[in-house]
Structures are given as C-alpha cells and as structure tokens.
Amino acid sequence: MATEQVISDEARKEIEALFHHLPRKQAACIDALKIVQKHNRWVSDQALVELGPILEMTPHEIDSIATFYNIIFRKPVGRHVIFLCNSVSCWIMGYEAIRNALKEKLQIDFGMTTKDDRFTFLPIPCLGNCDHAPSMIVDEDLYEDLTPEILDEILAKYE
Numbered sequence: 001m002a003t004e005q006v007i008s009d010e011a012r013k014e015i016e017a018l019f020h021h022l023p024r025k026q027a028a029c030i031d032a033l034k035i036v037q038k039h040n041r042w043v044s045d046q047a048l049v050e051l052g053p054i055l056e057m058t059p060h061e062i063d064s065i066a067t068f069y070n071i072i073f074r075k076p077v078g079r080h081v082i083f084l085c086n087s088v089s090c091w092i093m094g095y096e097a098i099r100n101a102l103k104e105k106l107q108i109d110f111g112m113t114t115k116d117d118r119f120t121f122l123p124i125p126c127l128g129n130c131d132h133a134p135s136m137i138v139d140e141d142l143y144e145d146l147t148p149e150i151l152d153e154i155l156a157k158y159e
Contacts, residue, residue, distance in 0.1 A: 034072070
C-alpha cells in the first residue's frame, strides 16, 4: 500500500530555496521542519521519512533535532498553540491565576487540544519577557502583563 505524500510540492520548493544560502543541506534542518509544520501544523513520522532525502539525513537524525525544540510539534496540535510561560518571574506575577483561567475557559489542561481543534495549550520554560510577566504566546503573538480579565479578548482573536 502506497503512503500518501505529506510534504507538498510547495513546501518542498520552500525547503529547497533554503539551500542557496547554506553550506550544506543539513544546515536547513530546523527551517525545513518549520516549513513542514507551517503547512501541516505538525511534523509526522512520514514527514521525517520524506525530509530525509531532501536534507541528505536519516529520519532518526531529523527526529533528534525536531524533538530537541519545543516549538516543533511531533504530535498533532490545534489551529492555534498557546504557550504559557511558567518561569519564576511569571509565577511571582500571577502565573497560577492565568493558568487556571485558561484551563477553565478552554476546558483542557497542558498538553491537550480543545474539542473543536481550535487551541492546544502548552507550558514553556521562559519567554524572556520577565519585565512584563506573566506572559504567553499564541501562535507568534506575544501577550504580556496578563490578567484573567483580558483572556477572553485575546482568545476571541483566534478562530
């Protein structure tokens, strides 16, 4: 039984365009993983297999890089990913209230995705935004100085 291709021709072209700026194809690994994820929302085992020949790497080598980074998803995620910073600064400035409010509003815990596939909720060790704690990222958007009262307004931006 043939396996369906998971890396689109468009994504493949984006990956190959990276090679012109790099000394070796392997140097494009992280960016290639980001491109696959941009197109598929996550990086499947089949994507690793397909990336291997493109990057001249084994799927295992690619997986060891993918699993090192917490922003490369090796399991399916929702349409939007919420990273809530759980650094010491965020804890001191109200992390628990934000975490509890998000858990209640989303009806999920860390590592889970909402039933409508809208949000995946994940912790992140530090966003480097300590002077505006507590903070979180939704997709690529940074939110700082969070309070439970502004969460509905933030979440409403993401359909």
